[in-house]
Amino acid sequence: MLSIAVALMYFKGLHYFYEVAKRGSFTLAAEQLHIAQPAVSMAVKKLEQSLELTLFHRVERQISLTDEGQRLYRQAERILQAVADAELEMRELRGLERGSVQLGTPSMLGSYHFPSIIMAFRRRYPNLTFTVHEGGAWQLQTMLERGELDLAVIEAEAVPDTIQAVPLLREEMRVVVNAAHPFAGQGSVTPQAFLGEDLVLFREGYFHRKVINQMAEQYGIAPKINFETNLLPLIRSIVKQGSGISTLLTMATEDDPDLITLSFNPPVMLDLCLAWRKDGYLSKANRAFVDFVLESSRL
Structure with missing residues (x-):
């Protein structure tokens, strides 16, 4: 079994290695760790020597992980998170944190x-x-x-x-238009009709956008996206001005009488x-x- 001193030495080297790999730079890692860059380089070098492995390709001030380095990076991420969890649990047991x-x-x-x-x-x-x-x-x-x-x-x-x-x-995704839009007098809107309109949508990565992407793929229609923004008030404002339509959760439209909402046909439900x-x-x-x-x- 490793002594505490040796274990701490390995842990420090692993921590420094992880920060360098995460940022792709010894300089940026040193800034994050608030220590001198030579100390980071030395700790990583010692880790490589103790493991008898080369963890980084070093070519003209550029670094990248070797195959061995990539494997260690994945392990290091789990180890460091486990240590952070353990520290939090111990602090709570000692009553040192309010939470x-x-x-x-x-x-x-x-x-x-x-x-x-x-x-x-x-x-x-x-x-x-x-x-x-x-x-x-x-x-x-x-x-x-x-x-x-x-x-x-x-x-x-x-x-x-x-x-x-x-x-x-569980919330319904609703079609959102202004009062002057032709959809405003309808009971519901088909996905095909919706996708044929000028749209204002959240950017990629949001569930709101994923719903539309799946809909477009299902019906083989490329959506006409006029605006992309993650600012919900801006989406609502653009719709009110008649520069596009969107789809939002029911909760995001209930407080605005200037927005008209309709169900998709068939309805689109979102489970979170x-x-x-x-x-x-x-x-x-x-x-x-x-x-x-x-x-x-x-x-």
């Missing part, structure tokens, strides 16, 4: 679904800190798998085995879940939030 929650959520839910839940949660647990990260569903799932988020709202469809998920909500890593440590603060969200959804 924090980091939640990743798509912008529509961040704007319309979670504010009241988060405020109620803060009233119940005033000493906990809360951070919300907005992003696309695929981006949030990737951040969750990497340990960059504690919790994330992701699509319920095809949840990977590494993720634990509980159902959060609250998720976290199966192999990660879910802190007391995060467990409290999960329980609170599930309790709120039952009310």
Whole structure:
């Protein structure tokens, strides 16, 4: 068994190696670690010597991972995350942290679904800190798998085995137009008709865009996308001005009488879940939030 001193030496080298590989630069890694670059280079060199492997190709100030380096990078990511989880668990056992929650959520839910839940949660647990990260569903799932988020709202469809998920909500994707648009007087809109209009959509990576991409592929129609933006107020404004139509969750349109919403024919439903890593440590603060969200959804 390794002594603590040797284990710490290996861990430091592994940590430095991971930061260099992640950023593709010894200089950027040193800046992130707040240490001198020669110290990073020396630690990585010692790690290579101890493993008797070359981890980086070094050609004219450019570096890239060798095959061995790529394998170690994947292992290092898991090891470093496990150590971070263990440190958090030990700090909680010692009572040194009040606790924090980091939640990743798509912008529509961040704007319309979670504010009241988060405020109620803060009233119940005033000493906990809360951070919300907005992003696309695929981006949030990737951040969750990497340990960059504690919790994330992701699509319920095809949840990977590494993720634990509980159902959060089911919402309808509605066609959104202004009052002057020809669709405004209809009861519903077919996907073919929708795809033939000038569209304003979220960028790639958001569940909103994925729905349209799947629809376009199913019907073999290339959508006419006039605007791409992740700013929900801008999408609503463009639709109101008649410069395009969109599709949004019901919750994002209920407070605006200037927007007309219609169902797709057939209706398009979206299932979302609250998720976290199966192999990660879910802190007391995060467990409290999960329980609170599930309790709120039952009310």
